[in-house]
Amino acid sequence: MRTDYLTILFCLLTMNVSFSCCHNGDSIDEESNGNNGAYGFCPDDNHPHKIDLRLPSGTKWSCCNVGANTPEEHGGFFAWGEVKEKSSYSRENYEYDNSYEAGFEYIGDDIAGTIYDVAYVNSKGKWRMPSLEQVTELIIICDWEWRAINGVNGQLVIGPNGNTIFLPASGWHWDNSFQGKEEEGFYFTSTLSSYNDEALVRACGLEFNSKEVKPDNYLDRSAGCTVRPVCP
């Protein structure tokens, strides 16, 4: 099974396959935000929930981003390997920047379940950052629909069993600016990028807008991105 996933992943990254999405402008439960599963995809309002999308790997996804209280909130923005938010995000203030020329400090090929994993640290071990493999599985196995929930744009991810999670288009911070809010989502994975870069400057992520969803192996580790946890 692992080999199959890696093969699919390799094809995705080398072919730069992206996924078309549709269904602009629909919204779910815009009016209600009360008790007992106001979102339709959570059993009640005691988030975060562990959502079973019936993925082949058995991975369960959280209904909320790290630091978010509801599914549509962006939660926190974190540089890769950092576990605290900052007022700005740049290579200069990245915790693992040895120097611009020397590149970034090596903290592992996969930081899931380590002291560098913000989902793991934030939840005291209950959750962890998803790997690129898990994000790729989510892209391949699920249907993705651009939606607005409670006025927030994002992608509704629909599993084979009809269960769903919502990923808000929260934008991202980099080079002391904030961009893409309501238009783009940039989520970090736990996986260091295999991009041919000896300076170890890149990490893998999930990138989407209203038209496409794709794995991203070129996210700057010093950028401030959202994180959606998983239970492996």
Ligand SMILES: [Zn+2]
């Ligand atoms: Zn929930």
